[in-house]
Amino acid sequence: MKLLEYQAKEVLASLGVPIPPGRVARTPEEAAAACADLGPVAVKAQVPVGGRGKAGGVKLARTPDEAEHAGSEIIGMDIKGHRVPLVYCEAALNIAREIYLGITVDRDRRANVVMLSARGGIDIEQVAEETPEAIARLYPDPWRGPLAFELNALVWDAQLGEHVRALVPLIGQLYRAVTEYDAMTAEINPLVVTGEGTLVAGDAKLETDDNAAFRHRDLELRYGGVVEGDPFEVEAKRRNLTYVSLDGDIGVIGNGAGLCMGTLDMVERAGGRAANFCDIGGGARAEVVENALAVILMNPKVRGVLINVFGGITRGDEVAKGLVKARDSLGMELPLVVRLSGTNEEEGREILKQHGITPGASGWEAAQKIVELTR
Amino acid sequence: MKLLEYQAKEVLASLGVPIPPGRVARTPEEAAAACADLGPVAVKAQVPVGGRGKAGGVKLARTPDEAEHAGSEIIGMDIKGHRVPLVYCEAALNIAREIYLGITVDRDRRANVVMLSARGGIDIEQVAEETPEAIARLYPDPWRGPLAFELNALVWDAQLGEHVRALVPLIGQLYRAVTEYDAMTAEINPLVVTGEGTLVAGDAKLETDDNAAFRHRDLELRYGGVVEGDPFEVEAKRRNLTYVSLDGDIGVIGNGAGLCMGTLDMVERAGGRAANFCDIGGGARAEVVENALAVILMNPKVRGVLINVFGGITRGDEVAKGLVKARDSLGMELPLVVRLSGTNEEEGREILKQHGITPGASGWEAAQKIVELTR
């Protein structure tokens, strides 16, 4: 789950991280009121993607009028496909210096990595490419967490020794977001050193692990409904499907993530573009197929569907029967190509043919067929 | 710091350990009122030592009258040298079974040990001697704490598998007393299985690490004043001295714990009995000596004082001057023997002689002298 900036800041503040005073505004009037209370504010679009500044999603407002104007411009705008549902009005900071602080999973090391850099305020990927030596790294033992001496060394390594007293506890607090909220990424960028010499989180990113959602029902209850995601993905999630929206016009269903990704690749090689990724898992039970088809058919761009199933333990004839049933109960009329292999594949294909569904012996053949049928 | 039963139970309850309803009573009337509220209660003397049951410090009361009577008998009684300042009135339990659960430091392993036994309700030392195989043990990694599978195995090993669902979280809660309160010993004995099949702490012991007191000022503030300790130890603590009351009549001061213990041993070999252990540390500064002498002289049983100082970095003549000054400012008239060795020992001894203090060249000689002078 990707938290919005204000949500991430609420969570981090509860762990002790200092944040500027701020308020959420859902209307331009609320933005004006926030500015009246807080003084000059930054009016910031709340979207779960980076780059909102360049997209015009952040504006400074000195007066309530300016804040209202900024709010009216930003609320509802589209940033990289996300409609902005609300803005966060935050007291403007007296910035003396910007630091980067982030914690994420280093896959190669199978460990968390804490990154600290005196080059804050810009994208850390860019820093990593341009001046990798400007990022100090710590890989804490996951049972011990970062030890005091390790944090001290990190701060001195990052040439930020003058802030060591404030930084060490702050890094510990951010690390608690990882252990207490199963954060995959917890980032404060910029971590602002104010003119008064104190540290405060300028921006914050928090992405939690969906696999750990069972431990954090509170987070989902509090923040789950705010982001307006892709409607098909929202519906798919409601139906417990593993679904990702893409921008083509051929609906794709596969059993197994690898097989499904491979099917998308073949659709592209055959000259088509997939409308989605949808993994229905190993079993390919009829009700799951029906759910998957239903979500895919909600998308008006879809002009045909390719189903790629390899029957392992499940028998192909049963899969075929389930597919026919799902198509019929949904009254689907678009072209449907099914590649069915594995156990009892011949029997399965026979059933498909009898019900007017084009069978494919290989994924590649099936991909070519659906592209042809939807051209 | 040794917490009283009700204090230990308050702390454990805050960590989630189930305890019976109970109330502290400082007067018999309060005990009666507690019984009126709670129904039949156990009226239990609150003292920081074991064996109160045998000493008559625990009585069952079915009615407020009985509780008042029990309170009047127990409050103020002496149990192993401790006056009972108050009683804890606790709802009587329907006991189906008694379990032992304790966590303490295993010095040989330099680790915490969790002990669980189906033979609860009796002294664990006795169980350890009679049926050592009846105690299941776990030595959790101190960084990881006890893992779920380790706790499961502990419970099954103790033949308490039928209670595994309730016991595993409860052991985890008791372990938190170790990590969150620096407990040296955390014990629930008996851990009662009620007739209804639930677990509840029948008694509780919690002793925290004085070295970690800086992390737990709250505990000391809340519970520090309740136990009425030895008045000399209380005064010594106030003066930041390392002091233990003993039951003889020769006051002893030494610099260094080992030297001081050795001095006590020599006093006994010489036929005397020490009134105290008092380590003034390496430096032997005049004000510390004065504080130590002052506390020792508060004890009316003391008939003479032996001071055993080995001057390492501190010079003997300075130590001697400090001693003379301390004696004089306190107007001490009891026999005083000083063994002074190490750096500038001759000069030091000369100063002592000039001021009428008996010097000893060796600890053994000095011990014999003080025993002779106080006989």
Place this chain on the structure above:
Amino acid sequence: MAILLNAETRVVIQGITGREGTFHTQQMQALGTRVVGGVSPGKGGTTHLGVPVFDTVAQAVRDTGAQASGIFVPAPFAADAIMEAAAAGLSLVVCITEGIPIQDMIRVKAFLREYPGCRLVGPNCPGILTPGQAKIGIIPQRFASPGPVGVVSRSGTLTYETVAALTAAGLGQSSVVGIGGDPVLGLSFTDVIELFERDPETSHLALIGEIGGSDEEQAAERLRGSRLRSVAFISGRTAPEGKRMGHAGAIVSGNRGTARTKEEAFRAAGVPVAQTTDQIVEILARS
């Protein structure tokens, strides 16, 4: 011979009495896997599928001499189950469970450093199959046949499909290892290649990777100059950046972990890259 698992390996199943555990234990037994016991806390002392059930893995090891385990317990308890298996002295632990939190797995990996004799496969994987001998996990045995091709894969169904195609082409398999689709894993591609490299009965290798991470790149480096006649296949070429494609580990971040860089790494190391599972077979048949 084979890697990791053969007909002699004494296997215990953690979560044997559950629905999945029961079904797949039967499948394993049908193949001849030497399942010597199961673990299901609270069911110790009973018998299930003809084998004794224990309350803890340690008890199972003590009483049955188990060497390996298959884990079919729900995600919230799976990390603990892996550590229990390692601490009980097992040398092979195959965790099928999907959806284990990544922080749990990071802790497990640190824990396993204290048990260097223990090899973890998975989690979120189909397990291991040594055709004609034994399996731990859920790989369907009916498509497999014994032979010289080692198969190692991050995917499930794609592996079954590849195995079926290999068998259809007369190319049997020495062992099939599904390392799993999570970002934090037990054995990596490189670890498994190491084992195949030392197995005299494995002469060919099919590696099925996907987007995300850089395990494929490391594997490519390891295969440079290897005696194994290898082919690699990578799925997820058309996956957009920042989207998790089913597997928790299948995600392209920025320009890292793309199918393109992985394929290039294999080609640069002299390993041919297949575009479809059929091509995997074609390339191996030619080599």
Place this chain on the structure above:
Amino acid sequence: MAILLNAETRVVIQGITGREGTFHTQQMQALGTRVVGGVSPGKGGTTHLGVPVFDTVAQAVRDTGAQASGIFVPAPFAADAIMEAAAAGLSLVVCITEGIPIQDMIRVKAFLREYPGCRLVGPNCPGILTPGQAKIGIIPQRFASPGPVGVVSRSGTLTYETVAALTAAGLGQSSVVGIGGDPVLGLSFTDVIELFERDPETSHLALIGEIGGSDEEQAAERLRGSRLRSVAFISGRTAPEGKRMGHAGAIVSGNRGTARTKEEAFRAAGVPVAQTTDQIVEILARS
């Protein structure tokens, strides 16, 4: 020769700029100890007592090649200082600090298992002295003289007294090691005996124990049949049960850890037991 520390050992002092750190570093330097630097966070780049000060131990090691450290930091930070020293690759860490919480030390001991090349002496100890060569800690050097007697002790002042008596009797010392008075320690009596046993210049051993724990009993067992001509002394014979006698570790619990059982263990192992420090010298002089 000597154990653990000699004139060549490159020593860094953690907490060098504090009052205690400053005073005792001067003493160490006066004896000739090769103090190559100090650590004091925030004072990196300055010079103190003629040596460079660093912000972290790792920096000190990198710049000075330090091999050993002496720790003079306050108790709340001392456990972290020990771990920092071990992680920086030092092979000897001497922690003088008194009053470290026991749970901190239990964690430190677990941490140190990952650094088998690092030996911790203390905490709550007077340190190590190799007469005529070097010291880390606070043992006064003026009473010591080089010679064949190894001294190992849980006590401070009692050790100084013993060293002075040995020197007065013409018995010099190879090394003097104060292992400290805490219940959870670095090197144990047994560990130090092991080192003396292997040191060709040590022929005699004076062991000064006290009540609490069972390290003395284990040491007695280790000394059975040793080439070292040894004597043991135990203080606390008259200590009442359950009372902490100054040292956190000096406590008799029930009938465990008494002076009597410890003395009996030494006698049973053939090691004579002294009743006073003077007797320590008498017995060694005769043996």
